[in-house]
Amino acid sequence: xxxxxxxxxxxxxxxxxxxQPEKLNQYDVIFITAADGPLEYHFVQKALTGxxxxxxxxxxxxxxxxxxHALVLNVPQDIHESLFDEWMQYKDxxxxxxxxxxxxxAGCSATYMPYSGLDTQAxxxxxxxxFFSKFNHGRNKNKNFHFAxxxxxxxxxxxxxxxxxxxxxxxxxxxxxxxxx
Numbered sequence: 001x002x003x004x005x006x007x008x009x010x011x012x013x014x015x016x017x018x019x020q021p022e023k024l025n026q027y028d029v030i031f032i033t034a035a036d037g038p039l040e041y042h043f044v045q046k047a048l049t050g051x052x053x054x055x056x057x058x059x060x061x062x063x064x065x066x067x068x069h070a071l072v073l074n075v076p077q078d079i080h081e082s083l084f085d086e087w088m089q090y091k092d093x094x095x096x097x098x099x100x101x102x103x104x105x106a107g108c109s110a111t112y113m114p115y116s117g118l119d120t121q122a123x124x125x126x127x128x129x130x131f132f133s134k135f136n137h138g139r140n141k142n143k144n145f146h147f148a149x150x151x152x153x154x155x156x157x158x159x160x161x162x163x164x165x166x167x168x169x170x171x172x173x174x175x176x177x178x179x180x181x
Contacts, residue, residue: 037088047076063101065119067094070147123149144181
């Protein structure tokens with residue numbers, strides 16, 4: 001979008017939130033894409049106390065990009081109380097056995113979640129279109145949203161992914177929007 005001015009900040013975001021949170025208030029939106037539950041929680045808590053005031057968008061993908069999510073917080077809300085479990089895992093996951101699908105790297109102790117780059121881009125594009133057309137203005141600017149993007153669920157079986165009951169039968173490459181506040 002040529003009307004957007006994006007600026008990145010480098011360093012540990014938790015330290016940044018503690019040392020210079022007021023610098024973040026110059027922005028309209030903060031996108032959190034680190035897939036780090038404690039970091040996301042830290043941002044939400046700072047918004048709840050009014051320390052940071054921009055809109056928050058928390059985004060993550062599920063294994064093999066079978067699904068992806070974005071929580072759009074136009075107004076502060078304690079989403080962790082209602083939407084996440086005690087392990088900071090989103091309760092309404094599409095892939096119910098996602099923890100079983102992480103892959104270990106040979107030679108080191110690191111693990112990673114396999115995903116499709118093409119489908120991740122498709123999610124990002126679909127979400128950005130919705131963000132600028134539906135979530136960011138008018139009567140919706142005081143509402144919070146969950147945006148769920150569904151990838152190729154029909155291929156879940158070949159990856160060993162188990163689809164949660166709520167999402168079974170959902171058509172490939174669709175998206176859903178719900179108000180969460």
